[in-house]
Amino acid sequence: MNNVSSPSSEFNSILFRHHLHQHPELSRREENTAKLIATQLQAFGLTPSTGVGGNGVICTIDSHQPGETTLLRADFDALPITEKNSFPYCSQHDGVMHACGHDGHTASLMVVAHELSINPPTTGKVVLLFQPAEETGTGAASMLRDSWLTAQHIDNVFAYHNLPGYPLHTVIVKPDSFACASTGITIELEGKTSHAARPENGTSPITAMLDIIQYLQRMPDKYSEAFSLVTIVHASLGEEAFGTSPGLATIMATLRSDNSAVLNAMKKDLLDTISSISSEEGLINHVKWQESFNAVVNSPKHCEIVRRQALQVGLTVQELEEPMRWSEDVSEFLIKWPGALFCIGSGTEHPELHNPDYDFPDALIDSASSLFLSIINHLHRA
Ligand SMILES: [Zn+2]
Ligand SMILES: [Zn+2]
Structure with a gap:
């Protein structure tokens, strides 16, 4: 010794x-x-x-x-x-x-x-x-x-x-x-502001934002083979201004599962969904994964x-x-x-x-x- x-x-x-x-x-x-x-x-x-x-x-x-x-x-x-x-x-x-x-x-x-x-x-x-x-x-x-x-x-x-x-x-x-394995995700949907009287002249991310939130909320049902959970922790749209149609939306969520492979499948699905919804709506998306843990x-x-x-x-x-x-x-x-x-x-x-x-x-x-x-x-x- x-x-x-x-x-x-x-x-x-x-x-x-x-x-x-x-x-x-x-x-x-x-x-x-x-x-x-x-x-x-x-x-x-x-x-x-x-x-x-x-x-x-x-x-x-x-x-x-x-x-x-x-x-x-x-x-x-x-x-x-x-x-x-x-x-x-x-x-x-x-x-x-x-x-x-x-x-x-x-x-x-x-x-x-x-x-x-x-x-x-x-x-x-x-x-x-x-x-x-x-x-x-x-x-x-x-x-x-x-x-x-x-x-x-x-x-x-x-x-x-x-x-x-x-x-x-x-x-x-x-x-x-x-x-559980878990990860945070920050999703930014970038469109174009316009005068609130002429929303058709801009690109509001509101429809995409609502679609993605709904998708996130229903996500765990798709992965019933393991425990999975999605918690939307923050969401924001545009500015507090009555004269402006919004040009930016942010959604933050935490995804978790007791199986790292299931969490990875959830991440991939979510990315595909975000990109197809954004391109349908003419938006640019920015995605950041944060505070990721394995199971x-x-x-x-x-x-x-x-x-x-x-x-x-x-x-x-x-x-x-x-x-x-x-x-x-x-x-x-x-x-x-x-x-x-x-x-x-x-x-x-x-x-x-x-x-x-x-x-x-x-x-x-x-x-x-x-x-x-x-x-x-x-x-x-x-
Ligand atoms: Zn702690
Ligand atoms: Zn601790």
């Missing part, structure tokens, strides 16, 4: 979490959070690599013995939400907040780092991966452009997300599809490891019937290597993720880190 300098024996994970909570940073601007993570890992006598795919931090704990490689991932970006809590460790950054609990995910993985710095694996190696920019769906993909990381042969990937609406500490698992697909074997080790540490396990409707870019790692994303309940009455009064339940740091450590003990102790 590494002859690590003696780790600080005391690590207060709750204070660490509160510190992160107080200093949230938006996706791709998490420089200080990354620095804090690296400094804490160094204090444990570990040697993190920083600047991986932006602000990513990776820390490997190697037994230097044959065995498997396990990657544990936590995300650490915050959201553009104004916090409506009043406890002493509230966000000090205006309009930015840890409203998804990534502060807690990071604190949980830090407990694992602390534990493994004292009691390292005896077979194989453990890669602790701290990921930025999860909320925008770009962080995992950016980290996977790192040549060291892509060259690794990883046998097991595990990550968790806390989940309000489920009993505190209950571990939620599901083999195969766990969370999270769990390996049944890894799901079973989570279930078994959860029971071993005394946690209740619940199996999901349907995949989660939200998306998580841990999918990028799970496309490359086998593993499982699971959830741990944050309490049935807990404020929802992304609510302004949400706060990660500190009690979960213990259950999440115990479960991770139990998985590591199972896979990495001779």
Whole structure:
């Protein structure tokens, strides 16, 4: 094993979490959070690599013995939400907040780092991966452009997300599809304005806009082989001017499915429909895909490891019937290597993720880190 300098024996994970909570940073601007993570890992006598795919931090704990490689991932970006809590460790950054609990995910993985710095694996190696920019769906993909990381042969990937609406500490698992693929789309339909008294002299995008909205709303019926959903999130037409017939329309929608192939088919169909409707109406269209996520697909074997080790540490396990409707870019790692994303309940009455009064339940740091450590003990102790 590494002859690590003696780790600080005391690590207060709750204070660490509160510190992160107080200093949230938006996706791709998490420089200080990354620095804090690296400094804490160094204090444990570990040697993190920083600047991986932006602000990513990776820390490997190697037994230097044959065995498997396990990657544990936590995300650490915050959201553009104004916090409506009043406890002493509230966000000090205006309009930015840890409203998804990534502060807690990071604190949980830090407990694992602390534990493994004292009691390292005896077979194989453990890669602790701290990921930025999860909320925008770009962080995992950016980290996977790192040549060291892509060259690794990883046998097991595990990550968790806390989940309000489920009993505190209950571990939620599901083999195969766990969370949806999704993408945002912005559609601009460009025609020509004219005097409102002479609409026939211009090209109003109104008919095309209504047709496309209707098409979007009916789309899920066409794809009943998988769960699919389209949500129109914004629409606008022309200007607020009684004298002008509109020349521009914008529609924004989010498409999702629990099957990445179905989502791709939906995207292709939608593009074809937009272009045929626009050309019929004499409009130019501009389409932008944004915040795209692949579906999270769990390996049944890894799901079973989570279930078994959860029971071993005394946690209740619940199996999901349907995949989660939200998306998580841990999918990028799970496309490359086998593993499982699971959830741990944050309490049935807990404020929802992304609510302004949400706060990660500190009690979960213990259950999440115990479960991770139990998985590591199972896979990495001779
Ligand atoms: Zn979130
Ligand atoms: Zn999240």
